[in-house]
Amino acid sequence: MNHLDIPVLHRAAGTVRLPGSKSISNRVLLLAALAQGETVVADLLDSDDTRVMLAALRQLGIGIESAGADSYRVKGAAGPFPIKQAELFLGNAGTAFRPLTAALALSAGHYQLSGVARMHERPIRDLVDGLTQIGAEVRYLGNAGFPPLQVLPAQINLSAPIQVRGDVSSQFLTALLMALPLMGQTAVIEMTTELISKPYIEITLNLMARFGVKVEREGWSRFTIAAGQRYVSPGTIHVEGDASSASYFLAAGAIAGGPVRVEGVGRNSIQGDVAFADALASLGARIGMGDNWIEARGPLSALIPSPSPADAGEGSKLRAFDLDLNHIPDAAMTLAVAALFADGPCTLRNIASWRVKETDRIVAMATELRKVGAIVEEGDDWLKVSPPYTSHLTPHASIATYDDHRMAMCFSLVALGGVPVRILDPNCVAKTFPDYFDRFAEITAPVIAIDGPSASGKGTVAQRVANALGYGYLDSGSLYRLVALAGQQAGVGYDDEAGIAAIAAALSAEFRGDQVLLSGNDVTEAIRSEEMSAASSKVAALPAVRAALIERQRAYRRWPGLVADGRDMGSVVFPQAEVKIFLTASVEARAERRYKQLIAKGVAANIRPLLQDLRERDERDASRSVAPLRKGEDAHLLDTTELSIEQAVDAVLGWARDAVDGKR
Numbered sequence: 105m106n107h108l109d110i111p112v113l114h115r116a117a118g119t120v121r122l123p124g125s126k127s128i129s130n131r132v133l134l135l136a137a138l139a140q141g142e143t144v145v146a147d148l149l150d151s152d153d154t155r156v157m158l159a160a161l162r163q164l165g166i167g168i169e170s171a172g173a174d175s176y177r178v179k180g181a182a183g184p185f186p187i188k189q190a191e192l193f194l195g196n197a198g199t200a201f202r203p204l205t206a207a208l209a210l211s212a213g214h215y216q217l218s219g220v221a222r223m224h225e226r227p228i229r230d231l232v233d234g235l236t237q238i239g240a241e242v243r244y245l246g247n248a249g250f251p252p253l254q255v256l257p258a259q260i261n262l263s264a265p266i267q268v269r270g271d272v273s274s275q276f277l278t279a280l281l282m283a284l285p286l287m288g289q290t291a292v293i294e295m296t297t298e299l300i301s302k303p304y305i306e307i308t309l310n311l312m313a314r315f316g317v318k319v320e321r322e323g324w325s326r327f328t329i330a331a332g333q334r335y336v337s338p339g340t341i342h343v344e345g346d347a348s349s350a351s352y353f354l355a356a357g358a359i360a361g362g363p364v365r366v367e368g369v370g371r372n373s374i375q376g377d378v379a380f381a382d383a384l385a386s387l388g389a390r391i392g393m394g395d396n397w398i399e400a401r402g403p404l405s406a407l408i409p410s411p412s413p414a415d416a417g418e419g420s421k422l423r424a425f426d427l428d429l430n431h432i433p434d435a436a437m438t439l440a441v442a443a444l445f446a447d448g449p450c451t452l453r454n455i456a457s458w459r460v461k462e463t464d465r466i467v468a469m470a471t472e473l474r475k476v477g478a479i480v481e482e483g484d485d486w487l488k489v490s491p492p493y494t495s496h497l498t499p500h501a502s503i504a505t506y507d508d509h510r511m512a513m514c515f516s517l518v519a520l521g522g523v524p525v526r527i528l529d530p531n532c533v534a535k536t537f538p539d540y541f542d543r544f545a546e547i548t549a550p551v552i553a554i555d556g557p558s559a560s561g562k563g564t565v566a567q568r569v570a571n572a573l574g575y576g577y578l579d580s581g582s583l584y585r586l587v588a589l590a591g592q593q594a595g596v597g598y599d600d601e602a603g604i605a606a607i608a609a610a611l612s613a614e615f616r617g618d619q620v621l622l623s624g625n626d627v628t629e630a631i632r633s634e635e636m637s638a639a640s641s642k643v644a645a646l647p648a649v650r651a652a653l654i655e656r657q658r659a660y661r662r663w664p665g666l667v668a669d670g671r672d673m674g675s676v677v678f679p680q681a682e683v684k685i686f687l688t689a690s691v692e693a694r695a696e697r698r699y700k701q702l703i704a705k706g707v708a709a710n711i712r713p714l715l716q717d718l719r720e721r722d723e724r725d726a727s728r729s730v731a732p733l734r735k736g737e738d739a740h741l742l743d744t745t746e747l748s749i750e751q752a753v754d755a756v757l758g759w760a761r762d763a764v765d766g767k768r
């Protein structure tokens with residue numbers, strides 16, 4: 105079976121930009137389609153479900169254009185869909201199928217809705233019954249109670265309240281609520297059974313309000329949409345990051361030092377799962393929150409006085425917990441794995457819904473947690489997890505994931521316990537977060553940052569250290585050199601900041617062994633010319649160019665680790681690096697090294713101009729306004745003037761070992 109091996113991880117720190125929330129993405133698309141005016145939907149989730157929704161809306165006559173990465177401009181119909189006849193194929197996208205059924209039932213046209221075989225096994229009777237009560241014509245084309253469906257024009261009558269069950273899925277209520285304002289009349293919905301997943305209805309009501317329609321509710325049993333309301337575009341709407349996806353990163357920060365920051369959700373979030381941060385805080389994690397971000401760090405250790413705030417709390421455990429988690433069933437899974445890192449037995453209560461999700465998550469969780477040494481008891485609607493008696497997790501466990509994206513994501517946290525772990529069928533994360541493991545690596549892979557002036561030996565030492573440790577290697581200077589060369593080829597002046605930054609953002613660079621390719625062409629030698637050395641130093645001084653290259657550099661942070669060399673690796677690009685080194689040598693020694701390098705390559709060289717050039721470049725790199733070259737307080741100084749390459753490499757490896765030992 106396909107698998108992913110996650111190596112031993114000691115620390116989690118960094119920033120993750122979350123993918124858009126699935127629940128919000130498809131709701132916003134539909135509301136924008138029905139609204140009056142044009143809506144720019146920014147940060148939309150790119151997933152199967154949203155692609156299906158976009159295609160269906162276009163087929164129904166809604167003008168939708170791309171407005172940049174993950175952004176769309178939706179021209180609202182200001183009412184029901186303009187196309188009155190359509191056959192829609194909606195794959196397995198429940199978040200498209202249900203709301204579209206309701207909106208089409210009120211659009212006075214002839215429609216057919218179908219999906220993949222699995223979609224035809226998913227019940228829809230409660231919604232169809234609700235629509236039938238108000239006179240809508242919705243017919244089953246296959247098995248009664250299931251898609252595919254046919255929708256016909258009908259006379260809608262809203263004089264009596266619509267009676268709907270709330271205990272199977274809250275999506276049926278969401279679908280009705282979003283469609284009813286199309287009629288412009290007063291509409292009332294009454295729940296006949298207890299409503300589950302209330303936070304999801306809160307999302308629906310909140311988004312409807314953003315589009316100008318207010319729903320009055322009496323508790324969670326009766327909802328009224330007053331007459332005369334219609335959807336109006338709010339202009340631009342940003343889709344929040346997915347709060348359930350945030351839980352893995354926040355837990356990683358709480359377990360393994362942090363700080364880990366997620367961007368895209370925060371204090372103003374409308375998603376119930378942000379309450380996961382409160383749960384983590386009750387375990388002792390230190391949580392920070394802004395409007396659009398949440399940050400987690402490990403608990404402050406009460407016993408060990410910490411020498412500096414940065415070290416505070418490292419190594420201290422989470423507090424054992426006993427929590428009712430009914431309000432955050434998805435994010436609660438993350439807590440079950442976090443329990444491995446607690447100081448005693450932990451109980452998760454009121455999680456019966458786990459039994460009817462992608463798999464029986466109570467059984468799955470208990471089975472897999474035992475594989476890593478946990479002591480687990482389970483009940484109908486609870487789970488009790490105790491860390492292993494020895495407090496050492498079992499290494500090399502093979503974790504089954506049950507075609508459940510959340511199982512795969514949760515169990516990645518095990519590696520933070522200092523043991524390697526194997527995740528079986530890791531691609532199941534594609535359901536909500538296709539590049540989850542890459543993002544997780546970007547906050548957990550150890551980084552050795554080596555900065556210093558030209559010809560100090562950074563590249564030579566960094567490559568040898570990377571080889572010795574089996575880590576990846578990033579020569580960040582080559583990116584600036586590539587930008588300079590691409591700028592020259594495109595005829596853009598080095599003082600045209602916006603022009604060069606655009607080139608940096610779109611740079612098509614590839615490192616293949618020792619070869620460097622620019623747009624597919626080998627430029628390994630070309631970027632090393634003295635002309636490009638000088639030009640790269642110029643483009644590197646442009647703040648917009650540096651900003652454009654940051655994410656690209658961070659994406660090199662992969663398991664089992666990265667050695668990165670440059671000027672601002674430790675200060676800007678990887679401020680959380682485990683080991684930071686400022687590598688230098690006297691300018692004379694450096695000039696002599698360059699001289700020897702050039703002669704060895706058969707290039708005629710002269711020591712004086714080399715000295716002059718180095719001094720000028722040192723000056724420019726050290727005096728620029730953004731990310732100037734200088735030794736940070738937290739960096740080790742390594743002066744190689746009198747050292748051999750081996751001695752320099754040994755010094756770096758020694759610091760790297762100390763850093764890991766300190767984490768044990």
Ligand SMILES: Nc1ncnc2c1ncn2[C@@H]1O[C@H](COP(=O)(O)OP(=O)(O)O)[C@@H](O)[C@H]1O
Nearest residue numbers: 558559560561562563564697744747748749752
């Ligand atoms: N102690 C040393 N540490 C690192 N490199 C050294 C040392 N002594 C001599 N060198 C040589 O210095 C030259 C410049 O190193 P390089 O890695 O290209 O520097 P940088 O990446 O900092 O510009 C290389 O040819 C390298 O072999």
Ligand SMILES: Nc1ccn([C@H]2C[C@H](O)[C@@H](COP(=O)(O)OP(=O)(O)O)O2)c(=O)n1
Nearest residue numbers: 558559580581582584640641644670671672
């Ligand atoms: N992280 C980095 C890496 C390089 N730069 C700048 C500094 C240099 O002038 C150019 C080229 O860097 P490079 O490391 O390839 O140059 P040297 O090999 O040290 O001469 O880019 C930077 O500003 N920030």
